Amino acid sequence: MDQASADSVTLDLLREARETVRSSPLGVINTPMIPWCQTTLPPSASCRIQIKLENMQTTGSFKIRGVANQFARRQAGGHFVTMSAGNYGKSFAFASKHYGTKGKVVMPETAPESRSLLIQSFGVEVERVPTSCLMTVVNRCVQEDNMTFLHSYDDLDLIAGHASLGLEVLEVLPRPDVVVVCCGGGGLLAGVAAAIKLSGCDKSRIYGVEPEGACTMYRSLIENKPVGMDTKSVASGLAPPSAGRLPFELCRRYVEGIVLVSDGEIKAAVSTLYRAGLVVEPSGAAAFAAIVNNKIPDLEGRSVVCILSGGNMGKDELANFPD
Structure with missing residues (x-):
């Protein structure tokens, strides 16, 4: 497993993993993907956004x-x-x-x-x-x-399982222009990006979103190697001490770029989503924060997918966010 490379990730491997995930006794579900315009979120008229509700997934996250x-x-x-x-x-x-x-x-x-x-x-x-x-x-x-x-983000089997989310997106929107995904160690971003690109969506742009205080993948792509840092963010799930080696390789190959959001922008995104009836934790709201703060380039008129990756937030955490 340690020797897995980006070349190990093939469309056949990802499709096989999708069937394993679908038939798992753990009860993984095909989460809804809904148009932004059918929610009570503030209007976003410049592009056509669909929201993948992975916050509704079994155990509350992807x-x-x-x-x-x-x-x-x-x-x-x-x-x-x-x-x-x-x-x-x-x-x-x-x-x-x-x-x-x-x-x-x-x-x-x-x-x-x-x-x-x-x-x-x-x-x-x-x-x-x-x-x-x-x-x-x-x-x-x-x-x-x-x-x-069992690695929580730098593992071939794990990334292949996460890729099932990307394949589900394509079942609803076969050729998205832009897909925006949160990034911590990079396992989800790598899996989704590989699934979309290997499925023939050459023109689709996949962006990862990291907190400013935990931007390991952003720095890794600049330095062209996986790097670590002393991470700190309200989005603790996006703040591992380093980027994963295999996710880095896949992101370098398939991801358009990494954009950064502040903790303040993440908190505001959580509050906005909550007011619209969507319970999304800080780590799960990073992609949304990037879109509403205009961090993703060239969205006008595009078909865009925003992944809300998790909704595990207790009452103790909710109390820390503004109304």
Whole structure:
């Protein structure tokens, strides 16, 4: 798995993963995609926007797609460890309970406490550490406790599972002009971009969106190698310590560019979506924030897809956002 490259990601592989995800006992759903004009969101007359409601997905985010494909390709009864700020950890814990496997999630201390408690409710152990120490603790678990590491964003099976979202988009809109996707470690962006480009949509432009304080993929594409940084953002799910190697390769090949949004813009986006009846967490609202703040170039008259990637937000988090 560590040797996987961008060339390993083929349309046949992604289609096979889509069938695995669709038939998964974890209950992954084909989430709705609705026209912006059919919501109560502020009008956006310059382009035709469709919103992919992945915040309505099983376990509340897109992460279950990749997890379904990962667990389908691993032996049952294993002892797995991962790192996550919340959404991947929730899906990982959900799958662990279903398959009867032992699991541990290493979480950054900045992640909301409510997410740790939720993951623990599935019977999975949680260890909270500084963000810079995540991989150190994961490596300790692998070496000392003989656990198997399931990567939360830099894994071929995971990315192939996430690509099912991109293939679903094409079932509704066969040739989108622009697709806007949040980006943390890059697993979702890489999967969606590969699915769309490998399906023959050569002219489609795929943009990733990162927080200004956690722009690892943005910096990686500038430096032409995966880089890490001391990340900090209200969108904790988009703030892993580094960009993934395989996601970087795929983004370099298939993504038009990465745009950055501020924490203030993300918070305002969460509030706007909430007023329209859509519960979307900060990490899931980044693509929306980029569109409403005119960060994506040349949208006038285009068909655009905005992915709302997650809706896991507890009452403790909602209280921190303006009305």
